[in-house]
Amino acid sequence: MHVVVTGAGGFVGAALVRRLLEEGIPGAAPLTRLSLIDRHFAAPPACAAAAVAQEVARAARPLVRLLTGDFGAAGVLDEVFSPPVDVLFHLASVPGGQAEREFALGYDVNLLAPLKLFERAAAQANVPRVVYASSIAVYGSVLPDPIDDGTPARPGMSYGAHKLVGEIVLADLSRRKLVDGVSLRLPGIVARPGLSAGHGSAFMSAIMRAVETGSDYVCPVSPEAGCWWMSLQSCVDNLLHAAGPLDTSALAAERAVTLPVLQHTIGEIKAALARRFGSDAVARISHAADATIEATFGRMPRLDDSNARRFGFAHDGTIDRLIERACMT
Incomplete structure (x- = not known):
């Protein structure tokens, strides 16, 4: 099974990579390829580089590959989807405050690049599970009480707007059975x-x-x-659950879940x-x-x-x- 993680050098991505190397995805086939993508892999925080190096050293075949660059670039995408991807964790993003200050950067990384990534995933012959790290920012800054998955999304910042567009596109591709997507609306971790x-x-x-x-x-x-509070460990637990045991056919058409906090x-x-x-x-x-x-x-x-x-x-x-x-x- 070929698993891809974008943003693998980040805070959440590093922890997810460690768990994938240690345990794989619950209930799924063993990993045969783990492709990790980020603009740079530097420590600290570690990107699980030590674990990756150990895994590569002891593997009978190259299990892990590091891809450095823009996950929306054509050349990187060609590498990502060869061989075809079975599970894609899309975690990479420019955080909200920075995206608000640097609109062009946020627009490129949080909107345009994910659409290219999802498009390439949908073009495969096989249907990949796509786990998208969305955000509670889709709800906006003036929030009703209480909130549930049916609360209308009214993003008040570019970051939330771009995340919402990603959710909508992923849900539409899932409706067409081109991908099997789920968007997880994450709080601050x-x-x-x-x-x-x-x-x-x-x-x-x-x-x-x-x-x-x-x-x-x-x-x-x-x-x-x-x-709203969630630990890194809980976040990774939920990401892995979305990739493995979750029956996405029972999700609402929006394919978006606001996680328990x-x-x-x-x-x-x-x-x-x-x-x-x-x-x-x-x-x-x-x-x-x-x-x-x-x-x-x-x-x-x-x-x-x-x-x-x-x-x-x-x-x-x-x-x-x-x-x-x-x-x-």
């Missing part, structure tokens, strides 16, 4: 390393990293800010961090609320995730488990 430039929700990871390292941090939202305030997260790291580390966190960031990322409504749970998707379970997982990444 924690805990990203460093400052996570370009991610408006970077504070969600930064507060955890600061407490973990005993550093001072000024959080741009108030303790009362409510967010934990819903907690920053204050509740700080309390959980204090239980793990001590109150002194948490005391180094102060707040200077930015009205725009709080309105966009800190006023998340209730989420009705019953549809996603019906299809076997899951969140981290408890806030303490979320913290444990997030602080291990």
Whole structure:
């Protein structure tokens, strides 16, 4: 089975690659080729380069190949789809904040290139499973309460608009039985390393990293800010579930699922961090609320995730488990 991961050098992509090398896709045939695509493979964060090198060294045949370049470029696409692809994880994107500042870059990477990728997938003789990392940004910044998979998408930023277009095209290609697609609407994933430039929700990871390292941090939202939380491990679990056991024939025509999340305030997260790291580390966190960031990322409504749970998707379970997982990444 030939599996492709775009954005394989990124935060989520690296973790997905490690799991694919360790376990494969649940319920699916063993991997025969794993093609990893990114504009660069550099550490940190690691792109699983060490695991890739070990796998290549011990494999009887070349299982893993690294493709460096633009995943929408014709030459790269020719390599990607030779041999034909069975499962495609499309994770690569320019994050929302950066895409808003650099419109041309976001338009190219988040809209035009994915359409070329999906078009090439649809041109194969076999029908590939396509798992698309979409975003809750499709809902916009002024959100109704509650949200479910039937809530109308009204993106308020270019990033969300481009993700929504990708969902629509993937759903149409699936309707035509040219691909077997599923779009997963992801929240902010924690805990990203460093400052996570370009991610408006970077504070969600930064507060955890600061407490973990005993550093001072000024959080741009108030303790009362409510967010949707998912660990990297949970994210990868859900991506693999979408590629393997999921029966996509039962999905709605939109083929889009808003994943289950934990819903907690920053204050509740700080309390959980204090239980793990001590109150002194948490005391180094102060707040200077930015009205725009709080309105966009800190006023998340209730989420009705019953549809996603019906299809076997899951969140981290408890806030303490979320913290444990997030602080291990």
